[in-house]
Amino acid sequence: MKTYTLDQAKDELIGLAGSFERDQYETELQLELIGDMIQKARKQRKLTQEELGDLVGVKKSQISRLENNTGNITLDTVLKVFKALEAKVNINIEMLNKKVEVV
Amino acid sequence: MKTYTLDQAKDELIGLAGSFERDQYETELQLELIGDMIQKARKQRKLTQEELGDLVGVKKSQISRLENNTGNITLDTVLKVFKALEAKVNINIEMLNKKVEVV
């Protein structure tokens, strides 16, 4: 596998490895985690990288790169991949410390 | 302003325009909406595009492009901008129709 940080996150966010108690993964958006979420979703679908690649319309090598957080993925790519995985992507923006001027 | 679709979304997702009842915006991730979320957050902070640009480290023209959904933003940029806006970005992946093979 890869780094420990990812595994920690996975355990915490997705439940124990191997179990499918949840079908919804939520976390703070981080570049390093998006690839992992792709991989997790792909494995849940029991697809190989090549199969997912076929669904998305790219080669398996590209899927590998996306999963391994090479570079800096674009939103378009995120959406394409999760659409192929029949997953819905939600985003949530939380404003911190309400410094809003009350005019 | 821009298109009606965005306004509809805003009304539905963020509450009536002008009111700040919510400080959290959540929606299905769409390329066309991310720019709007940036703009909404920026305005909530009472910042001009130039000021936000300074915080992020880019020119105001770039902020404009991001808000107007020119192109296809990268996750890195998404994170940079919302960090400057002191906002937390959460992402949520929801697996649809559980086609998971039960091995």
Place this chain on the structure above:
DNA sequence: CAAATTGTTTACATTTAATGAAACTTTTTG
């Protein structure tokens, strides 16, 4: 209304994401 501020668009350069092909590595299977 005129000036100032704010936001948009364009032109051009630079960087980088996306991608395929093929070699290479790792894992799985029989």
Place this chain on the structure above:
DNA sequence: CAAAAAGTTTCATTAAATGTAAACAATTTG
């Protein structure tokens, strides 16, 4: 273990994101 399958990495190319500056346009203000 050997073959097959799955995954990773390298090399090269293309397209697009990003950056800056400057010209424009729109909005706000006095």
